Amino acid sequence: MRVSGNICxxxxxxxxxxxxxxxxxxxxxxxxxxxxxxxIEEAIRAYVSKNIFQTGRDTRIDFPGGxxxxxxxxxDITWQVQSRRNEDFFGNTSFSxxxxxxxxxxxxxxxxxxLEVLMHVVVSARSLGRDTVISPHDVRVxxxxxxxxxxxxxxxxxxxxxxxxxxxxxxxxxxxxxxxxDVPAVKKGRPVxxxxxxxxxxxxTIGISEQDGMHGELVKVKNAxxxxxxxxxxxxxxxxxxxx
Numbered sequence: 001m002r003v004s005g006n007i008c009x010x011x012x013x014x015x016x017x018x019x020x021x022x023x024x025x026x027x028x029x030x031x032x033x034x035x036x037x038x039x040i041e042e043a044i045r046a047y048v049s050k051n052i053f054q055t056g057r058d059t060r061i062d063f064p065g066g067x068x069x070x071x072x073x074x075x076d077i078t079w080q081v082q083s084r085r086n087e088d089f090f091g092n093t094s095f096s097x098x099x100x101x102x103x104x105x106x107x108x109x110x111x112x113x114x115l116e117v118l119m120h121v122v123v124s125a126r127s128l129g130r131d132t133v134i135s136p137h138d139v140r141v142x143x144x145x146x147x148x149x150x151x152x153x154x155x156x157x158x159x160x161x162x163x164x165x166x167x168x169x170x171x172x173x174x175x176x177x178x179x180x181x182d183v184p185a186v187k188k189g190r191p192v193x194x195x196x197x198x199x200x201x202x203x204x205t206i207g208i209s210e211q212d213g214m215h216g217e218l219v220k221v222k223n224a225x226x227x228x229x230x231x232x233x234x235x236x237x238x239x240x241x242x243x244x
């Protein structure tokens with residue numbers, strides 16, 4: 001009974017040592033015989049966690065086909081997980097698990113996996129019509145799992161509030177960059193304040209913008225008093241400045 005207890009204690013120490021080696025990113029070791037599929041799964045999960053640590057992503061991994069036990073002949077068998085070149089750890093992928101004895105390759109298994117990444121996105125809080133200028137109450141941020149890198153993603157409210165929708169959306173619809181357009185600071189046919197300042201004197205008058213204009217753009221503006229059309233720089237909402 002004492003011998004049996006020592007053997008069990010030693011086996012437990014060997015298993016613990018193998019886990020420690022694995023988490024350090026070094027090939028795992030096993031005695032000859034059967035290598036359990038669960039151990040291989042844990043090795044792949046540890047490999048993924050180590051290699052996406054720098055990205056700060058929250059990732060979950062699934063093995064659609066499961067992982068079978070591997071039976072090998074040999075002593076002091078080690079195994080090592082490798083990913084595909086330029087792996088982005090998104091969506092459907094596969095990992096190579098190679099088994100060695102004294103540096104000699106015994107076998108290789110290809111394990112299919114599916115990786116999902118948790119990312120924050122902006123979604124509509126209610127139905128919004130076309131040309132709606134988005135307010136903070138119209139949208140919210142939520143977390144969603146993705147199986148492929150999303151395109152045109154917006155992850156904060158600052159990226160959408162104050163912009164206009166190109167088309168209407170239903171509740172809980174993701175608001176992506178291609179759904180948005182900037183709202184002109186001055187609008188065609190609307191009044192604007194015209195500022196003329198040459199450093200010696202400043203004049204302010206009212207005009208009518210003859211075209212839409214974003215911040216920093218030059219637009220044509222008709223002076224409401226003289227009815228002359230001039231070019232002015234958009235400096236704020238409904239405010240333009242004549243440059244000298």
